[in-house]
């Protein structure tokens with residue numbers, strides 16, 4: 493693996509890097525150029541704009557990896573609290589570029605891989621050479637500032653059965669062959685968000701794999717353009733958005749989701765980090781701090797999104813003149829509290845963070861890790877809270893998001909434009925300003941794009957029972973039950 497990038501990665505460099513004859517299926521045909529196709533081109537430009545932003549703000553967004561080369565701070569290994577905060581500020585600045593609507597922006601899986609590599613010793617202990625492969629890959633991906641995506645969940649089929657019990661043993665991606673060169677993967681994985689825009693995909697199993705089902709227990713990196721890798725894209729919201737004015741978010745921030753099918757894809761050993769080891773499906777994400785780092789990034793992004801949605805709610809209320817009603821102020825206050833809670837939890841997980849290190853082969857020293865239990869508090873609460881936030885904004889907006897002209901084209905017709913002027917009034921803006929605000933509001937909370945976002949925030953980190961399980965596992969129960977025991981010890985039947 494060679495790197496040939498000598499300066500900070502910018503948008504044009506990224507778009508050139510994904511023009512690789514990848515196999516994307518959409519609407520009965522193959523997509524040949526993601527950056528040019530009407531289903532993807534604006535969102536590809538948004539991805540490119542993130543890299544342009546980092547190139548324009550090198551101190552804030554990137555760090556020096558030696559020999560004058562700088563890459564995104566998502567790859568940074570924080571050694572103390574100050575470095576963690578500096579890194580978070582970069583991730584926040586990136587999230588502000590898309591107001592939190594690109595869930596799998598390049599900093600998400602970069603955070604995961606970087607955190608896996610912090611504990612390369614765990615991978616090396618599982619299999620000689622696997623930790624070194626991970627560490628080498630981390631340095632390669634970091635130096636090229638690659639955009640990585642991941643598929644770490646078995647596709648839904650029959651959830652009452654284990655992976656190996658499905659009717660087709662290669663329904664879920666599994667190792668179907670291996671030799672001196674590497675492994676061959678066959679089967680499907682869900683759900684490759686942003687995979688169409690990425691350079692590579694991490695394939696792994698986040699959920700526990702049963703003993704005996706070891707062919708599913710592997711972790712590997714696959715270039716999106718690899719022979720045999722097929723991406724089946726869901727419907728593009730960007731393609732059906734009539735204009736930026738009508739669908740300001742769908743048209744430019746549709747990060748896409750694809751089912752990935754591995755049609756006997758060969759992966760060389762230097763890209764395999766876990767090989768037929770069921771215990772590693774837990775250890776790779778939880779002994780190594782990958783799960784905490786990927787979800788910490790998600791909460792940083794969500795804090796920006798909730799700040800945006802709270803601001804949007806206020807603008808909506810100003811636009812229809814309800815903002816000074818006491819009941820409306822109460823609803824806005826609750827929204828602000830919900831946004832503030834997630835932001836506060838991000839700060840709390842940093843303050844309560846601590847140094848963790850490895851041991852054994854490939855020990856990389858100590859790293860500053862956000863507090864796991866606080867991360868899961870945010871995670872568990874956020875997936876329940878997001879639909880409530882959306883419902884509050886819908887409640888505050890009333891029919892204003894629907895009482896709208898059909899499209900931006902209506903403004904071009906003098907007769908219709910005059911009618912818009914007669915029917916769209918607001919105490920704070922003109923007719924066009926009112927329509928613009930409400931079209932943005934609809935695309936944020938009500939459109940198909942917005943609806944997919946509610947599903948995303950409810951599920952991207954796992955169904956509720958799994959995230960709550962992580963909270964259950966990491967919460968300081970002794971400190972909680974100690975209080976109960978102390979109270980119980982203060983009295984008995986004879987106490988008055």
Ligand SMILES: Cc1cc2nc3c(=O)[nH]c(=O)nc-3n(C[C@H](O)[C@H](O)[C@H](O)COP(=O)(O)OP(=O)(O)OC[C@H]3O[C@@H](n4cnc5c(N)ncnc54)[C@H](O)[C@@H]3O)c2cc1C
Pocket residue numbers: 596642643644645646647648651682683684685686749944947948951952953954955956957
């Ligand atoms: C928009 C979107 C983007 C995504 N992007 C990615 C991505 O980039 N990469 C990736 O790897 N994954 C991605 N995912 C997948 C995501 O990780 C999964 O949706 C999540 O882990 C839940 O799995 P599932 O969808 O199969 O739901 P399931 O696990 O099938 O759950 C569906 C329902 O059944 C219930 N249920 C399931 N099992 C049990 C049980 N044993 N006991 C009781 N109830 C149960 C759940 O509580 C839930 O209510 C994405 C998902 C969405 C919606």
